[in-house]
Amino acid sequence: MTTAIAFLGLGHMGGPMALNLMKAGYSVSGFDLSPAAVETARALGVNVVASAQEAVATADVVFTMLPMGSHVIAAYTGTPESPGLLAIARPGTLFIDSSTIAVDDARTANDLAIAAGHRALDAPVSGGTVGAAAATLAFMVGGSADDFATANPLFEAMGKRIVHCGGPGLGQAAKVCNNMILGISMIAVSEAFVLGEKLGLSHEALYDVASNASGACWALTTNCPVPGPVPTSPANRDYAPGFGGILMAKDLGLATEAMSSTGVDGPMGALANAIFRRFADGENGGQDFSGIINEIRDRSSVAETIGN
Numbered sequence: 001m002t003t004a005i006a007f008l009g010l011g012h013m014g015g016p017m018a019l020n021l022m023k024a025g026y027s028v029s030g031f032d033l034s035p036a037a038v039e040t041a042r043a044l045g046v047n048v049v050a051s052a053q054e055a056v057a058t059a060d061v062v063f064t065m066l067p068m069g070s071h072v073i074a075a076y077t078g079t080p081e082s083p084g085l086l087a088i089a090r091p092g093t094l095f096i097d098s099s100t101i102a103v104d105d106a107r108t109a110n111d112l113a114i115a116a117g118h119r120a121l122d123a124p125v126s127g128g129t130v131g132a133a134a135a136t137l138a139f140m141v142g143g144s145a146d147d148f149a150t151a152n153p154l155f156e157a158m159g160k161r162i163v164h165c166g167g168p169g170l171g172q173a174a175k176v177c178n179n180m181i182l183g184i185s186m187i188a189v190s191e192a193f194v195l196g197e198k199l200g201l202s203h204e205a206l207y208d209v210a211s212n213a214s215g216a217c218w219a220l221t222t223n224c225p226v227p228g229p230v231p232t233s234p235a236n237r238d239y240a241p242g243f244g245g246i247l248m249a250k251d252l253g254l255a256t257e258a259m260s261s262t263g264v265d266g267p268m269g270a271l272a273n274a275i276f277r278r279f280a281d282g283e284n285g286g287q288d289f290s291g292i293i294n295e296i297r298d299r300s301s302v303a304e305t306i307g308n
Contacts, residue, residue, distance in 0.1 A: 052075065057088055103169040141162065193226050225291075239287035239288045
């Protein structure tokens with residue numbers, strides 16, 4: 001019997017993910033509150049239904065891909081006027097949240113699902129919209145080993161790298177740690193290219209050296225912030241995401257909150273959070289996060305002018 005899947009959240013990531021599940025032979029019913037997201041997903045070929053309740057009522061597995069932890073918890077619990085997904089779902093439904101949310105929120109969602117007689121995993125992703133479309137995402141999964149084994153074929157339909165990180169919330173923990181590394185390294189790579197420009201060094205020369213030396217990292221070799229050296233990087237498409245600067249600011253905010261709650265002394269993460277928050281709040285916040293190089297250039301020019 002074909003596994004029935006409800007996929008709630010059909011945005012830039014969720015829509016292609018739902019489609020890849022359909023391509024793998026699963027029965028998928030998708031829903032999103034945004035009419036634009038619904039129309040885009042429908043145009044891709046996703047089976048879109050009229051409500052989240054309709055999608056969940058007959059599902060074996062429920063995926064959520066929502067903006068914030070509060071949205072996930074509210075969808076699970078509902079209101080006195082409108083029952084939540086946990087009340088609508090059949091007993092034993094597997095709830096998989098692929099949103100990027102706080103670890104504490106992920107654990108709360110897990111506890112709510114278990115208390116309602118269901119199963120739960122937190123399974124945030126990495127790989128951006130390109131990975132979602134190409135089914136090459138990385139999944140970082142928290143929850144029981146048995147539930148992970150059940151869900152693994154679904155993850156394989158959407159991704160290339162699937163890691164069981166441990167118990168509830170640890171998928172989100174891995175995601176927030178990974179993206180803190182990514183945000184910090186993109187700032188470092190961007191600052192290095194701007195410094196190279198000031199010193200008269202060509203982009204290609206710096207890339208050829210750093211990509212084959214100790215400066216090599218994903219932010220350089222895959223998502224290079226300057227056009228040319230890596231033709232597939234967003235820099236060659238006027239910084240169209242990709243992974244938006246607004247999303248990086250959100251993830252670094254989660255990392256900063258987690259460091260504060262655990263007592264970690266993380267000045268680099270906090271500084272990266274402040275830098276990307278400023279970028280996200282500016283007029284170019286919708287660009288790929290590698291567009292941070294343009295803010296570094298602009299601020300460097302201002303500093304140079306003041307210095308002169």
